[in-house]
Amino acid sequence: xxxxxxxxxxxxxxxxxxxxxxxxxxxxxxxxxxxxxxxxxxxxxxxxxxxxxxxxxxxxxxxxxxxxxxxxxxxxxxxxxxxxxxxxxxxxxxxxxxxxxxxxxxxxxxxxxxxxxxxxxxxxxxxxxxxxxxxxxxxxxxxxxxxxxxxxxx
Numbered sequence: 294x295x296x297x298x299x300x301x302x303x304x305x306x307x308x309x310x311x312x313x314x315x316x317x318x319x320x321x322x323x324x325x326x327x328x329x330x331x332x333x334x335x336x337x338x339x340x341x342x343x344x345x346x347x348x349x350x351x352x353x354x355x356x357x358x359x360x361x362x363x364x365x366x367x368x369x370x371x372x373x374x375x376x377x378x379x380x381x382x383x384x385x386x387x388x389x390x391x392x393x394x395x396x397x398x399x400x401x402x403x404x405x406x407x408x409x410x411x412x413x414x415x416x417x418x419x420x421x422x423x424x425x426x427x428x429x430x431x432x433x434x435x436x437x438x439x440x441x442x443x444x445x446x447x
Contacts, residue, residue: 300345300447303326303327303328303336304336304340305447306325306326307322307326307333307336307337307340308340308345308346308447309444309447310322310325310326311337311346311349312444312445312447313444315349315350315351316351319333319334319337322337352442355408359410360408360409360410361410361411362408362409362410362411362412362414362415362435363406363407363408363435363436363439364406364407364408364409364415364433364434364435364436365404365405365406365407365433365434365436366404366405366406366407366422366431366432366433366434367401367403367404367430367431367432367433367434368401368402368403368404368405368428368430368431369400369401369402369428369429369430369431370402370403370426370427370428370429371427371429372427373402377426377427380425380426381403381426384422384425384426385405388418388421388422390407390408390409390414390418391405391406391407392406392407392408393405393406394406401432415433419431419433
């Protein structure tokens with residue numbers, strides 16, 4: 294994978310454009326960064342091959358899809374074995390309500406971002422989670438308002 298220092302100004306400009314609007318055509322991107330389409334495509338392709346660009350997706354409005362409840366779930370476990378972690382990873386992979394998951398340092402072992410229709414749906418998620426795995430503590434924090442949703446600061 295290319296290191297941060299291997300990206301020049303044009304690469305970063307391309308990444309900013311794609312991160313803001315992945316639907317831009319190659320010609321539009323090339324025009325905006327001052328390249329012709331072929332060298333622009335080669336740069337994009339290299340960054341895809343290097344794993345810098347992992348994919349291109351459409352951002353969906355969760356509230357308009359009826360998924361208006363966003364919950365940040367802090368999980369603590371007493372078991373840090375490879376077997377437990379494998380089971381936990383399987384639960385995360387098969388649970389569509391979990392849209393992001395991180396292993397953390399500090400007093401919380403894992404942080405999950407869960408998106409559901411309503412509180413009753415969250416209760417169902419929670420009950421399945423605690424039935425699937427032995428957990429020491431689960432703390433849920435309900436988001437009141439998303440204040441920022443931005444591309445990476447490249």
